[in-house]
Amino acid sequence: MSGSFGRLRGLLRKEFLQIARDPSALAVAFLLPAFLLLIFGYGVTLDAHDVPIALVVENPDAVTASVTGKFAQSPYFRTSSFATIAEAEKAMDAHAVTGIVWLREDFTRRMLSAGGAPVGVIVNGMDANSARIIEGYLQQTWANWMQARAAERGAPPPLPVAVQQTVRFNPAVSSRDYLIPGLIAMIMTLTGALLTALVIAREWERGTLExxxxxxxxxxxxxxxKLLPYFLLGMGGMTASVVMAVTLFGVPxxxxxxxxxxxSALFLLAALGMGLLISSLARNQFVAGQIAIITTYLPAFILSGFIFDIGxxxxxxxxxTHIVAAxxxxxxxxxxxxxxxxxxVILPNALALAVMAAIFLGVARLGARKRLD
Amino acid sequence: MWHQVFALIVKELLAVLKDRKSRMVLIGPPLIQLMVFGYAATFDLDHVPIAVYDEDQSAASRDLVARFVGSRAFREVASLRSGDEIDALIDSRTVAMVLSIDRRFTRDLLLHRPARVQVIADGRNSNTALLILGYANSIITDFSLAWMQSHGGQTPPTVLDMRARYNPSLSSQWFIVPGIVAVLTQVVTLLVIGLSVARERETGTFDQLLVTPMRPIDILLGKGLPGLLIGGVEATVIILAAILWFHVPLRGSLPALYLGLFLFVAAVTGIGLMISSLAVTQQQALLGAFLFMVPSITLSDFATPIANMPRLIQDLTQANPMRHFLAVVRGVFLEGATAHSLWPHYWPMALVAAASLFAAGWLFRRRVY
Structure with missing residues (x-):
């Protein structure tokens, strides 16, 4: 038993020395998470603000001024005026404005007589997600205007149903609060796979594994x-990421x-296990690296529910998506x-991670033995 | 000199294509990923599970619920008897939204008082929450208008008439699939190029290459052109799939698209060669490729809009070739852009390509010990 322990200690010492002398592993564990968190944390938000909007009023009067005033005051929009719809559409083609609010020539007359005067809204639909969110803001601003106008004149509410919206856990609907936890999962996926994928492959390639x-x-x-040092590195990176998320970005x-x-330990075991598996299957760093890139980053980005709703x-x-640990x-x-x-939420997901970790590590273990003979 | 370069190109292509594993990596995964991501990367809501707490249980409230259940966006998985169940259902992620209808709903409607409806969404995914609230609002507005019409109420003074240009049905697929063209082209090109020099350096064959009569520029061409070739072929396959399989409309000119593609692959090749020649080991090269790839996708408008980023980062994205190629692909596909209108996106890519290729050539010479 002490022999086994002694051998393990020797091997561990070798791995730690290898990590300490080739700083790329340390960079993967600490630099990569910090760098990615900074970029995402400061750069990425799905909340639109100051959306450039063109206002086209064909026949300006007091009523249209109250409509356009509502849009101009909104923090979501940055408005500019155009005389004709053709000019506004040209501006949209040139990506100078994202949306157009269009009050036609007969707007006030129709509103005061028959009612049902159309407020034309045109958005650039290319980015469908942003377009929907912007449509939502525009609709809300319009509804607020209708409400305010009805209240001013003591009229009944323009629409009979009053909607009260509640967003649990994230009342301000800040996308940063939801992106950063997901981002940590992505970063750990990368770290885990990168740390191990190349390690064993390199030993195969150089023949040192034999x-x-x-x-x-x-x-x-x-x-x-092989696993233990990288596990510790990964947990260190994880701690650093969580501390950054809470202190720097104020995520609750x-x-x-x-x-x-x-x-986190379960997840890291799964991610490292996957890296081990890749490297013992590929047996050369070139292919191991390629597989690691293809099977980790993009699937974790797209299939994990990090940005796109799995449901x-x-x-x-x-x-x-069930085979993506992230x-x-x-x-x-x-x-x-x-x-x-x-x-x-936690139990079923933790269980799934445990199963994945067991499978990856088990297969990597079997795969490594089979290659011996 | 040309036949030497040609020989190196052949050797590079053989090195990539002869090995069964690395051939598979180039052909299989990109196509599978295009298919999977083409369907997975959607911001459209499709049968999101919701629960309904209808305290009114009237014809009107049932009509409102039917409008939710009948829409493609929602499906009802639970009908609640008490308000206490709401939190637990949302906490456990069984439902993403709860629609709660006040017990005085019909009475208030008839008395022309605001009839209250509560929409509670799970904010853990704030983007989905915003979309859910948007869909819910428009269903409720439709209900209001229909109610007013059938109960002889006044027509509202104004109505909202919303349209979307370029993508009238607001399909995310039209937005995402052209984006995947750019992402996969970059990944494949970077994979082929990024590790190639580092591998030769690690095995020592790069030194042998340097003692041949080839000049650094010849080596650069011999290493770079295969990437250009593979990237171009890969992109063409993906573009064909986008048109024929996903039916994304191609409204602009193909030459405009391919000019952009050429400049983009050249820029990625240059960056790949630079990473590759800065690295001493393949591990470092891979790390470098990652350090470039991840931010370049994040800051490219692929899934997260540049328009929402802080000014400083928006300016930084100008140096990202992927951002410009995405604008070219989406412009040509959806907006019918022409080479002339895409000029502001061509020259930054050309600049990055020239600078990075030059730097790589210089590094080739410098990195001999």
């Missing part, structure tokens, strides 16, 4: 010695640290940060 195999160290010890953290640590994907794609971790982190320890 050299290790003729020693008395078992394949389990060799893999464990409502769960408990114990649950965060436990689930709205077609059934076949939704099914495929998917479970994103759900756990979003819940831990914004909602708290909700066991109904």
């Amino acid at each position: 050299a290790l195999m003729v020693t008395r160290a078992t394949i389990g010890e060799i893999l464990l010695a 953290f409502r769960g408990s640290l114990a649950v965060l640590t436990g689930t 709205s994907m077609p059934a076949a794609v939704r099914f495929m 998917r479970y971790f994103v759900a756990i982190l979003q819940t831990l940060f914004l909602a708290g320890d909700v066991w109904a």
